[in-house]
Amino acid sequence: MFLDVSKDFIKKDLNSTKYRKRNINKINTLFKLTEKNDFTIDDQTWDDLMMNEVFYELDRTYSTEGEAALYKMLRNPIMDEEKLKERGKLIDLFKENLDLTVNLRKTFYNMIYDSKNRLLDMINDLIPVSKLKSFFYGIVGIIPILLILAAIIFKEPKIMIAVLVDIFINMYIHNKEESTINAIGLIYLRDLINTSKKLSSIKNDEIKLYTTKMKTLLNELSVLDKSTYLLKVLNSFGGLLQMFSIPFLIEESVFYRMSIKLVGKKNKILELYYLVGELDALISISLYQNDNKEKCCTPQFIKENSLKITDGIHPLLKNPVANSLEIFKKGIVLTGTNMSGKSTFLRMISTNILLAQTFNFALAHEYKGCFLNIISSISPKDDITSGKSYYLAEAESILRIIKGSEKEIPVFCPIDEIFRGTNPAERISSSAEILNYINKRNAICIVATHDRELSDILKENYDFYYFSEDVDNKNGLKFDYKLKKGISKTRNAIKLLDYIGYPKEIIQKSYRRVERMENFI
Incomplete structure (x- = not known):
């Protein structure tokens, strides 16, 4: 759990530069997952222009989604003046409407920042779909409960040995599935959905296009909203409750039930992810412009x-x-x-x-x-x-x-x-x-x-x-x-050699050779 940050803190933090360790290979995951166009900045041009460093200079985002969206926007310039003007109007809005900016920034600050971008990693990896495992883990997960009830009802302590054996087997299954199941990615999905709900409830006509789209996407992802709630609870309190879920294979059961839905909703999740991130990114640019308004x-x-x-x-x-x-x-x-x-x-x-x-x-x-x-x-x-x-x-x-x-x-x-x-x-x-x-x-x-x-x-x-x-x-x-x-x-190359201490013989002969070459030409 986190403590809700105050608006006063957000206001004071508006003009600060974000010095944090960034993993560009994780930040660019969203860009890699989305379609390119004829004018996308290619890798060589990006490197030639030292754009990773420029990105760091511009980045004042709070959220993982924000920095990913900012990176993607820089890689995809707009070739339409009207669309650019609309984006410019939003940036100006965030410079002028301090209350709106602070409210939005407060929401982004309260998001779970994940430098490893595990939500996109989960989506990017081939999500395993298995109806058999979903059914099997659901059944196996309730066996410890049935055995415990049987031990109580029949007052037979020996049944507890079977309970211990079953729990040991379930722990073995959990360890085997741990590398496959990315429950943490689902937690970040839950956080994205919760944040989108808060953002979509903001009443402001100038960002209505964003809030309306978010509401539509949330409706389409409602089935995932409910499924991720349990995982969110289990991973609260530093993962303490997660320990009690292992014998019952709760994470495994939920994950495989959701896997089919996740595959079908991948594009909608990416769309919501970018939509939330775009708002954070545009606010970041407005803050950069405020810091450099005279330039x-x-x-x-x-x-x-x-x-x-x-x-x-x-x-x-x-x-x-x-x-x-x-x-x-x-x-x-x-x-x-x-x-x-x-x-x-x-x-x-x-x-x-x-x-x-x-x-x-x-x-x-x-x-x-x-x-x-x-x-x-x-x-x-x-x-x-x-x-x-x-x-x-x-x-x-x-x-x-x-x-x-x-x-x-x-x-x-x-x-x-x-x-x-x-x-x-x-x-x-x-x-x-x-x-x-x-x-x-x-x-x-x-x-x-x-x-x-x-x-x-x-x-x-x-x-x-x-x-x-x-x-x-x-x-x-x-x-x-x-x-x-x-x-x-x-032609100062020879002068430079002389300045840093090359032998005079080299310097004098170099001048004479240049003179002969120029006369020959």
């Missing part, structure tokens, strides 16, 4: 294939440097040395597109653009298990983008160091042809590269920007992280 803007969506972000920042940076970019018809080539900010810039633009298309806000002064299908190629890796080289992994990664450009929604494709794993001549030739091909398709492309040779080849189809830094013996690396128009003219 947020409402996006403007247009039909024209273009993108404009003014003073955009990345959510993971504590002291971000804002940058602006406008893309229309031409793609973008980014140049500059390592650590100057190119990859972070690619992630900043991509993450803001995703936030705009999931929760109707961006971390920028202004956001204006069309709907975009985000497919990235920032950090593909060698796959030792499949024998794939880095080059093959990147080639397959770029092919995802080319296929994405054939769809109705324009693809936004941030690419970092295209084909860095192959020789210069082939890299530059193939990169130029691929980038020109993508730019002619339904796409907005930003590519970061060290290959300045691409500039002459791509100048008709791409605009050029760069990041720069200084290296000197006194101050070391100095970055301003500001985007600049044009092509980077600096």
